[in-house]
Amino acid sequence: MTHQQILDKLHRRMAESMDSDLRRIIWSQMTYHNVADKKKVLELLMIRWNCALKGTKEEVTDNYKDMVILTLAVLLHRYGMVDEQITKDALAAIDSLNEKVVTSDAFFHQTAKMKEFLQNEPASLTKRPVRPKADVTFYRAQDVISFKQDGKYCAAYVHNNHQNEYPVIEFYDFVSDKKPDMQDLAGAKAKGITRANGNMEKCKYMVFGLKDLPDYANQVHLIQAAVASPPDNEHLKQGDGVWEHSAIGSDIIEIQKVIKGIIK
Numbered sequence: 001m002t003h004q005q006i007l008d009k010l011h012r013r014m015a016e017s018m019d020s021d022l023r024r025i026i027w028s029q030m031t032y033h034n035v036a037d038k039k040k041v042l043e044l045l046m047i048r049w050n051c052a053l054k055g056t057k058e059e060v061t062d063n064y065k066d067m068v069i070l071t072l073a074v075l076l077h078r079y080g081m082v083d084e085q086i087t088k089d090a091l092a093a094i095d096s097l098n099e100k101v102v103t104s105d106a107f108f109h110q111t112a113k114m115k116e117f118l119q120n121e122p123a124s125l126t127k128r129p130v131r132p133k134a135d136v137t138f139y140r141a142q143d144v145i146s147f148k149q150d151g152k153y154c155a156a157y158v159h160n161n162h163q164n165e166y167p168v169i170e171f172y173d174f175v176s177d178k179k180p181d182m183q184d185l186a187g188a189k190a191k192g193i194t195r196a197n198g199n200m201e202k203c204k205y206m207v208f209g210l211k212d213l214p215d216y217a218n219q220v221h222l223i224q225a226a227v228a229s230p231p232d233n234e235h236l237k238q239g240d241g242v243w244e245h246s247a248i249g250s251d252i253i254e255i256q257k258v259i260k261g262i263i264k
Helices: 003-007 013-031 037-055 063-080 084-100 107-108 113-121 255-263
Strands: 144-149 152-162 168-169 205-208 220-224 250-251
Touching: 003 063, 013 037, 013 063, 037 063, 037 152, 037 255, 063 113, 084 107, 084 113, 107 113, 144 255, 152 255, 205 255, 250 255
Parallel strands: 205 250
Antiparallel strands: 144 152, 144 220, 152 168, 168 205
16 A cells, blocks of 8 residues: 555545645755654645635535545655544544545455555655646636635735746735625725835735645635736835835745735
């Protein structure tokens, strides 16, 4: 039994999405701190993936949640990590998927092997995983999207998608307890960034890894496509020097820091 053999029996694209998120986090941790701290890894990962695991029944089915928690346990194990509660929930998810006949006969017949595999001590991670490269994004210019984080929602406008690799977004100065629609965003201006000199300036972000539509983590949602007018940013100053026409590089994990500042 291997990790990939289990993942191949689940939701392939969802597993690829979660694996990409996990590799980003672990790569960063091992690059800047020499070690991947499980607590920090899970903290960053679950900001996104709890949106699926804790989604409403209208948003996420129980079967999908079972696949998400099982995929999470398998991927953590792949990268040398174990969380007791996640493993326990994953074992229960295997039984649930079998009971509802959600997966294949091969999945059912290998139940015992999968459970044994997940409860074995994983091999330690000895080197950084490969950092995900820019991929095709399905977000398009003039899309308006929402992000969910810590029970709050914010929104952003997609200005363009650089060679279909990553979207360049600008946030609205908006926070809500529910997923917004365009009526909620009527009149909302652009959210700027405060520079070291105290200026509140216009700001856009290149978000690597923001690609799947729908988002398999249930964190990002398309509100409306083909919205001609971006949020008004005339109240914000134009940056100078390196910031005059550039966007800040980020990714689907790092952008959570920006969102935290918006929803606080």
